[in-house]
Amino acid sequence: MPADPGPPPLPALQQPRWPDTPALPAALATLARSLPLVLPSECALLKHRLAAVARGEAFLVQGGDCAESLDALHPDAVHRTVALLGRLGSVLGRAMELPVVTVGRLAGQYAKPRSSPTELRDGTELPVYRGDAVNGHAFTAADRAPDPDRLVRVYQASAATLNLVRALAGSAREEPREDLPEELFTSHEGLLLDYERALTRTDPAFAKPYAASGHLLWIGERTRQLDGAHLAYFASIANPIAVKIGPTTGTDELIRLVERLDPDREPGRLTLIARMGAGRVRSVLPDLVSKVRAEGMTVGWVSDPMHGNTVGAPCGRKTRRFDDILDELSGFFEVTRELGAHPGGVHLELTGEDVAECVGGGGRGVLPEDLPGGYRSVCDPRLNPEQSLHLADRLAALIARPTAP
Numbered sequence: 001m002p003a004d005p006g007p008p009p010l011p012a013l014q015q016p017r018w019p020d021t022p023a024l025p026a027a028l029a030t031l032a033r034s035l036p037l038v039l040p041s042e043c044a045l046l047k048h049r050l051a052a053v054a055r056g057e058a059f060l061v062q063g064g065d066c067a068e069s070l071d072a073l074h075p076d077a078v079h080r081t082v083a084l085l086g087r088l089g090s091v092l093g094r095a096m097e098l099p100v101v102t103v104g105r106l107a108g109q110y111a112k113p114r115s116s117p118t119e120l121r122d123g124t125e126l127p128v129y130r131g132d133a134v135n136g137h138a139f140t141a142a143d144r145a146p147d148p149d150r151l152v153r154v155y156q157a158s159a160a161t162l163n164l165v166r167a168l169a170g171s172a173r174e175e176p177r178e179d180l181p182e183e184l185f186t187s188h189e190g191l192l193l194d195y196e197r198a199l200t201r202t203d204p205a206f207a208k209p210y211a212a213s214g215h216l217l218w219i220g221e222r223t224r225q226l227d228g229a230h231l232a233y234f235a236s237i238a239n240p241i242a243v244k245i246g247p248t249t250g251t252d253e254l255i256r257l258v259e260r261l262d263p264d265r266e267p268g269r270l271t272l273i274a275r276m277g278a279g280r281v282r283s284v285l286p287d288l289v290s291k292v293r294a295e296g297m298t299v300g301w302v303s304d305p306m307h308g309n310t311v312g313a314p315c316g317r318k319t320r321r322f323d324d325i326l327d328e329l330s331g332f333f334e335v336t337r338e339l340g341a342h343p344g345g346v347h348l349e350l351t352g353e354d355v356a357e358c359v360g361g362g363g364r365g366v367l368p369e370d371l372p373g374g375y376r377s378v379c380d381p382r383l384n385p386e387q388s389l390h391l392a393d394r395l396a397a398l399i400a401r402p403t404a405p
């Protein structure tokens with residue numbers, strides 16, 4: 001009798017079309033016998049800290065690149081981004097009068113969901129860039145071909161980044177400094193299920209397996225289907241997790257999502273990252289927050305003011321206006337406070353490098369004509385240090401005087 005094939009696999013969106021060669025199983029076997037990048041006890045500690053965020057007793061500052069790039073990996077760049085997160089934490093923690101939990105979008109943020117599977121340039125169509133875990137950014141057939149060996153390369157790059165981050169955090173613990181967080185956790189979008197499964201580990205001290213690729217993993221807006229493979233994977237791991245929710249999220253859908261991902265209502269388990277867009281946050285968010293609160297669910301509420309505010313610049317690049325980013329943050333604070341919920345944190349795409357990708361900001365700010373010369377991101381536009389600190393100052397003023405014009 002033929003063996004029972006079991007249930008069909010759940011649909012997994014946004015997965016690469018890997019070549020049908022032994023390269024993928026070989027890469028996954030390498031990852032499966034590799035060392036974990038993070039420990040379950042660290043994940044448990046972050047969960048504990050995020051429980052304080054959900055209770056209104058702490059504030060989350062999460063940020064970093066849209067997509068890390070192997071070519072741009074440099075110790076100074078990591079140091080500058082970590083220092084920037086530290087400075088943002090100092091400003092916002094003081095304004096909120098709360099301890100800050102700092103989480104980097106780094107040491108693993110190498111895979112991107114995309115709107116279209118291909119990119120067309122001057123009549124040539126190639127697979128879209130899906131992050132350095134999958135293919136190369138250059139617009140050539142060779143670079144854009146998915147290459148499973150990249151999974152091992154980004155694992156190694158993540159290990160090296162994490163090593164540096166741990167050293168920086170260690171030095172800050174020795175000698176506390178305004179510009180370095182004492183404890184920095186890592187996070188990335190858990191998009192590539194092959195990669196995440198190969199790095200999932202068990203530990204006798206913990207009831208459930210955990211993702212050893214980073215402390216916190218989030219599900220993106222494009223892969224949070226209730227009957228999808230991403231939800232099933234995330235439900236199976238013990239890490240603190242987050243979900244991005246966009247403006248089309250229904251209230252019933254959100255309740256089912258929370259029930260599925262946090263059935264035990266475990267403090268700190270689930271953070272909801274709202275990315276509605278400045279024009280919609282005030283109309284869409286209130287029902288979602290009210291319904292979750294009415295169900296007695298204690299999740300953390302965080303604002304990503306980046307992904308709902310992406311627009312095309314005249315040069316053809318993607319950009320975001322500083323004023324839209326600030327406006328969405330203001331709307332998020334208004335809505336949560338009005339409903340008696342805690343505005344639990346910010347999720348930003350930023351870099352310690354002096355790039356020109358988002359437009360506006362304090363002083364002269366970045367102008368659209370600066371983008372062609374100053375754009376370094378391999379995916380979405382990031383705030384540079386000046387824009388990030390200006391945003392933190394403006395937000396701090398808003399936090400202190402919520403009713404000021």
Ligand SMILES: O=C[C@H](O)[C@H](O)COP(=O)(O)O
Nearest residue numbers: 066112113114115116379380
């Ligand atoms: O970072 C997020 C997504 O990958 C990105 O916004 C999608 O961008 P695209 O519309 O250019 O594919």
Ligand SMILES: C=C(OP(=O)(O)O)C(=O)O
Nearest residue numbers: 066220221222244275307
């Ligand atoms: C893809 C991203 O966001 P979202 O899933 O919210 O679109 C991202 O954070 O880079």
Ligand SMILES: [Mn+2]
Nearest residue numbers: 066349379380
């Ligand atoms: Mn992005």
